[in-house]
Amino acid sequence: MNKHTHLPQANQKKMSPELEAARQRIAELEAQVLEQATLLKQLEANIHPQLEATLDGYILADTDGWLQAVNASYCEMIGYTREELLQMNIRQLEVKIPQEEIDRRIEQMVAQGRDRFETQHRTKDGRILDLDVSIVIIHQKNRPLVAAFVRDITEYKRALRDLQQHALLLDTAQQLAHLGIWTWHIPTDTITWTEEIDRIFGLNGKITQTTLAGYLRSVHPEDRERIAHLLEQCRTTKTAVVFDERIIRPDGQIRYLRSWANMLPGPDNTYNTMIGACMDMTEHVLAESRLQESEKRYRRLFEDVPVALWEEDFSGVKQYIDELKAKGITDFRAWFENNPDAIQHCARLIQIRNINQAAVAMYEADNKQQLLGNLAGLITEATQNAFKEELIALASGRTRFHTEFVSHTLKGNKVYVELTLAIAPGYEDTWATVILATNDITARKETETQIRRLNEELEQRVKARTAELNQRIDEVERLNRGMINLLEDIQAANHLLTVTTRQLEATNKELEAFAYSVSHDLRAPLRAIDGFSRILLDQFANELPAEAQRLLNLVRNNSQQMGQLIDDLLSFSRQGRQPLHKEMVKPQQIVETVWQELAPERNGRQIELILGDLPPCYADPALLKQVYVNLITNALKFTRQKIIARIEIGCKQQDNQLIYFVKDNGAGFDMRYANKLFGVFQRLHRAEEYEGTGVGLAIVKRIIVRHGGQVWAEAEPEKGATFYFTLEPGGTTHEQRGRDFIGRGQSQ
The missing domain is CATH 3.30.450.20 (PAS domain)
Structure with a gap:
């Protein structure tokens, strides 16, 4: 109705x-x-x-x-x-x-x-959930x-709020977890998708829809035919398909996807729409690939390392220990000592999963299979105590353990073993992977046994020698009384030596002053001799016979040489009296200046100069210049016979000090006479070959010693010579110089 x-x-x-x-x-x-x-x-x-x-x-x-x-x-x-x-x-x-x-x-x-x-x-129940919605x-x-x-x-949003400093990492993790949805309207061949598909395919919003052909163009060429066949299978059979695929982004990057698709029924039981989803698995695939590669590297290292390695599964032991703890057992040492069968039970629970060739060789096995499987077969009466300590350490919460014990190989040979155990990272809660390294220390133990035996023998000898020494103690005491008297005489002699040393120092100073005074006073008559000889040669040369002229020239040469010698003596004397004015100097600039000043000495010669890096040092610039003048002049002099002279000036660092050097390829000298090299008037070559007074290197030594440095030389006849000297580095502080000075005083 x-x-x-x-x-x-x-x-x-x-x-x-x-x-x-x-x-x-x-x-x-x-x-x-x-x-x-x-x-x-x-x-x-x-x-x-x-x-x-x-x-x-x-x-x-x-x-x-x-x-x-x-x-x-x-x-x-x-x-x-x-x-x-x-x-x-x-x-x-x-x-x-x-x-x-x-x-x-x-x-x-x-x-x-x-x-x-x-x-x-x-x-x-009133809770607020944060949701990610794809429509x-x-x-x-x-x-x-x-x-x-x-x-x-929700949890992700909470973690994001708590960990803002890791926003980028968390954003990446979120993107990896997203599921992209797409629909394909088959009659119009139109594919639409969610924003996650846009991100996965790297489209950046440039394309909002496409066709099946357009989608397949994004699929990797090697996967394209298979994916087209699967989608056609889904369309015709109207059953879901799940597949892995690779796509190529517009920038050429390959992404790995896990996808599924199914037909969506419409009115009148028609199937015009296919719906699908895909998840970006790229990082997972790449991580799995890296993991496999890492596993390969680990296995290669595991096999090739010369130490015997064992990979064992202790998860059964972990479960057994947890059961004991649940029963209230805390003193595992007492437990295992009172229950020896429990030790064998734990050994049966442990599975040896893998060993390397070093372990096979150490235990004299024919192959790995003889050692793999249950650990109980390797636990003997000799090794049971070490295994017990290992179990106690693990039960007490330790993740690493070290011990030494005696074992036997499969052929019955005795072997001393050093064992290090470590639970693999990530398996601390399950003990599913435990790595053990064993070293054969038999040779070391045998050596230690020999050492103990020798020590015992030595102790016996010491006792015998002690008895002998006790007999001689009385003699030593008598000698001590005589030594006391001798020491008193030495003290008196030391006092006399101190007085004599002071007198000698005063005499040396007087001699220096005298040498300076005499050298200075001798210059005037020498100049007169040279001057008058030159006047005779210039004004009366025609009236003098040849022999007289030769003798006058010889007088002049000797007087000039004597004058040079006096000049060198004066310079040498001044070096002892001239105060030091140390400051930060750059040897590089000093060497360049000296090289230019010695240009007349280089005229007409082919000379190769190698100038290295010369770090700053703490020195008197005028005296350091004199050092380089003398050394470079020597190098120029003694390379005169070389067609191409080679002079190298540089510096090297050794034992935290700067060592400067001047090296040449000249005449060199015999190192047997090196101790005479830096003495006054000491010469290793004849005056007819190389001029000089023998004072230049003595001046160099005096300057360097006054700076607190050292100077020495190395040479070989006809192969050149190298002169070294040390100076205080330029970066040294006043405090450091004081400590160095005190240190030198203590070492001396």
Whole structure:
């Protein structure tokens, strides 16, 4: 019976057009609802297994926000039953998006066809969940449906807030966990996708949709035919397919994906839409590849290392120890000592998974298989105590253990073993991987035994010698009394020596002053002799016979040589009296200046100068210049016979001190006479060959010694000579110089 027949007849006639329109509208709406319900049942029947299997939540809602379908993951996530949720509107769950914004957002989603955003839903017990939502609009004949894939990111958001300094790392982890969704409308050959697909494919928003051919162009050429076949299989058989694929981004980068696809039923049981998802597995694939490569390297190292290595599984022992602790046992030493069978039980629980060739050789096995398997076969009465200590250490919480024990090879030969045990990182909670390194220390132990035997023999000898020494103690005491008297005589002699030394120092100073005075006073008569001889030669040369002229020239040469000798003596004397003015100097500049000043000495000669790096030093610049003048002049003099002279000036660092040197390829000298080299008037070559007075190197030594340095030479006849000297480095502080001075005084 019609629910409107109770109205009066007049009203029926008056309202019949409106009622008729309302009936028609209601009938249309009922048909639409029926059709939509049928579609939902078909959709749920086709994709329900996949949606129920996924760990992400799934929501299907109409554009008014009323929930039409949810999966078990979303029910578990939000705390409501499926029946409760299907009576609810999304507005009752939404927390973050304002109520007045929801309608506008839904319209925007429908217009765009997809959306991706983060929001918050309130659970049944009042908790707020942070959610990552990927929206795909499913277009139907009359009214679109909103499919939402929901991922609970509450913990992720909390970690993100706590660890802002690791934002980039966490963002990467989030992206790796995202699932990209795509739909392929087959009649129009149009593929649309979520933003995560855009990111995975590296499109940067440049392409919003494509065709199947366009998608396949992104697939790696080696995978393209297989993927096309799988998608065609899914389309024709209307069954889900799961596959791995590689895509090539526009920038050429290859990404590895785990994908699935299935046909989505439409009205009238038609299948025009394929829906799929893909997860970027690139980092996982690459990490797995790196892990495999790392495993290969580890295995190569494991096999090739000369130390015997054992890889063992102690997880059974860990479980046994945990059971004992649960029973209240804490003193494991007492437990194992009172229960020796427990030691063998633990040995049977341990599995030897792998050993290297060094272990095979150490235990004289024919192959690895003889040692792999249960550890109990290797535990003997000799090794049981060491194994017990190993178990006690592990039970006490230690992850490393070291010991030494006696064992026997498979052939029965005795071997001393040094063992180091370590639980592999990451296995501290399970003991599933324990690495043991064993060294054969038999030779060392035998040596120690020999040493102990020798020590015992030595102790016996010491006792015998001690007896002899005791007999001689009385003699020593008598000698001591004589030594006391001798020491008193030595002290008196030392006092006399001190007085004599002071007198000698005063005499040396007087001699220096005398030498300076005499040298200075001799210059005037020598100049007179040379001058008068020159006048005789210049003005009376025609009247003098040849022999007289030769003798006068000889007088001049000798007087000039004597004058040079006096000049050198004066210079040498001044070096002893001239005060030091030490400052930071750059030897490089001094050498360059000296080299230019000695240009006349180099005229007409072919000389190769090698000037190395000369670090700054702490010295008197004028005296250091005199050192380089004397050494470089020597080098120029003694390379005169070389067609191409080679002079090298440089510095090297040794034992935290700077060693400067001047090296040449000249005449050199015999090192047997090196001790005379730096003495006054000492010469190692004849005056007819090389001029000089023999004072230059003595001046060099006096200058360097006054600076607190050392000077020495190395040479070989006809192969050149090298003169070395040390100076205080330029970076030394006053405090360091003081410590160095004190240190030298203590060492002396």
